[in-house]
Amino acid sequence: MVQSGLHHVTAFSGPALRNLDFHTRVLGQRLVKKTVNFDDPGTYHLYYGDAAGQPGTIMTFFPIAHAAPGRVGIGETQETAFRVPRGSIGWWTHRLIEKGVAHEPLVQVFGAPTLRFRDPDGMMLALVGVDGAEAEAAWASAEVPAEHAIRGLHGVTLLLEREEATAAILTEVLGLREEAREGNLIRFAGSAALGSFVTLRAVGGFLPGRQGAGSVHHIAFRAADDAAQAAMAEKLAGLGLQVTEQRDRQYFRSVYFREPGGVLFEIATDAPGFAVDEPMDALGTALKLPAGLEPHRAQIEAVLPKVA
Numbered sequence: 001m002v003q004s005g006l007h008h009v010t011a012f013s014g015p016a017l018r019n020l021d022f023h024t025r026v027l028g029q030r031l032v033k034k035t036v037n038f039d040d041p042g043t044y045h046l047y048y049g050d051a052a053g054q055p056g057t058i059m060t061f062f063p064i065a066h067a068a069p070g071r072v073g074i075g076e077t078q079e080t081a082f083r084v085p086r087g088s089i090g091w092w093t094h095r096l097i098e099k100g101v102a103h104e105p106l107v108q109v110f111g112a113p114t115l116r117f118r119d120p121d122g123m124m125l126a127l128v129g130v131d132g133a134e135a136e137a138a139w140a141s142a143e144v145p146a147e148h149a150i151r152g153l154h155g156v157t158l159l160l161e162r163e164e165a166t167a168a169i170l171t172e173v174l175g176l177r178e179e180a181r182e183g184n185l186i187r188f189a190g191s192a193a194l195g196s197f198v199t200l201r202a203v204g205g206f207l208p209g210r211q212g213a214g215s216v217h218h219i220a221f222r223a224a225d226d227a228a229q230a231a232m233a234e235k236l237a238g239l240g241l242q243v244t245e246q247r248d249r250q251y252f253r254s255v256y257f258r259e260p261g262g263v264l265f266e267i268a269t270d271a272p273g274f275a276v277d278e279p280m281d282a283l284g285t286a287l288k289l290p291a292g293l294e295p296h297r298a299q300i301e302a303v304l305p306k307v308a
Contacts, residue, residue: 004175005190006153006198007220007252007268008047008058009080012070014121014213016044016063017307022120023048023059026099027082028144031284032274033251034307037062041293042303047251050152051139053274053283055222055252056194057152062217065305069122070215073207074161075262077216079116079124081154083194086129088148089113095144110180110187121214128154136193155197156219157185158263159209163202165260170198173235174221174267192222200261208262218256220266229255229267250290251276 013019023029023046032053037043043064049057059080072078084092089106096103096117103117113129133151140146160166163186170176176188176198186200198219209215223229226246233243233255243257252268259265277288287304289297 003055003190003192003222003224003270005056005192005222006155006195007055007222007266007270008060009077009153009156009216009219010060010062010266011080011123011216012067012121012211012213013061013063013119013123014067015065016046016305018120019061019063020046020307023061024141025143026095026101028139028141028149029059030139030141032058033288034284034286035250035288035290036293036300036304038249038290038293041289041296041300044304044307047274047284049274050150051137052280053251054152054194055268055270056192056196059153064213067213070212071207071210072124072159072215073209074159074203076159076209077156077219077263078159078201079126079157080216081114081126081128081156081197082150083130083133083152083154084127084148084150085134086113086131087134089115089127089129091148092127110182110185119214123214123216126154130154152194155187155195155199156216157199157201158219158261159206160200160202160261160263161204161206162261163200166200166263169236169239169241169259169265173232173239174265190222195222218264218266220254220268223267223269225269225271226253229253229269232267233257248290250288 029048032049033047047060115127136151138146138149179189180187188198190196
C-alpha cells in the first residue's frame with residue numbers, strides 16, 4: 001500500500017550543540033544522521049528520528065551559530081507536532097517544567113490532548129497524545145524511557161492567506177484527504193500512521209514569514225519510489241507549478257516546489273534510507289559526506305563546530 005503523508009520537516013536553528021542537546025537529551029530523539037548541508041557544506045545537517053529513521057519520524061536542522069531569529073507569518077509552517085502515547089502527556093508536562101522549557105497550557109485539538117512548547121530558538125513544537133501509540137516501536141534514550149518516547153511526527157500546521165489552492169495540492173497530488181474542520185483549522189490526513197496530518201490555518205492579512213533560526217525551511221512528503229515522485233511532479237507541472245529537477249540527497253531523492261500559499265514543499269522518496277552509509281546500530285555516530293564532498297573532508301571538518 002502506498003503510504004502518503006510527511007517524510008520529514010527541515011528547519012533552521014541556532015548553535016549545533018544546543019540543538020543536538022535539546023532534541024537528543026530533552027526530547028529523547030535519536031540522532032540518525034550527522035552530515036552537512038550539501039548546498040553549503042560548511043553547515044551541519046542534523047537528522048533526528050526514531051530508532052530506524054523511518055519516513056514520517058524525521059525532523060532535520062541546518063544549525064547556524066549566529067543566525068538571526070525568524071518570524072512566523074503567512075507562507076510558513078506555524079507548528080510542528082510529534083506523536084506520543086495519550087497517557088504520556090502528563091509525564092511530558094512534568095518533564096518540560098523540570099527542564100525549564102517554555103510551554104503553553106494543555107489544550108484539545110481535534111479531540112487530542114496537545115502540549116505546545118518552544119525550542120531554544122523559539123520554534124513552536126507540540127506533543128500530541130495519540131490513542132494506540134503506546135503499541136508502536138519507540139527509541140529509548142538515557143532520559144526518556146520507551147513508554148513515553150516520541151513515536152514520530154504527528155503533523156504540521158501551515159499559516160496561509162487562503163487555503164483553497166494549497167488544499168487542492170494536498171488532495172489532488174500528494175494523496176491526502178480532508179478529514180475534519182475545527183474553527184479556522186482544516187485538517188488533511190494521509191494513509192501513513194506516522195506524519196499523517198497537515199493542518200491549514202487561513203488567517204489573511206498577516207505579515208509574511210521571515211526565515212531565520214526557529215523557522216521551518218520546508219516540509220517533505222513521501223513518494224514510494226522515483227516513478228511515484230515523477231508522476232506527482234508531472235501533475236504539478238500540469239497545474240502550472242515549477243518543479244525542480246531531481247536531486248540526490250544520499251538518503252532519499254528529492255524534488256522541490258513552492259505551493260500556491262508560499263510554503264516550500266519537497267517530495268522525497270522512501271528509499272534508500274539512512275542505513276545506506278552506516279550500520280543501523282551506528283546511525284548518527286560519524287560525520288557522513290556524499291562521495292562528491294569526501295575529498296574535501298579535512299577542510300569541511302576544520303570549519304564545523306565540534307559536537308558529540
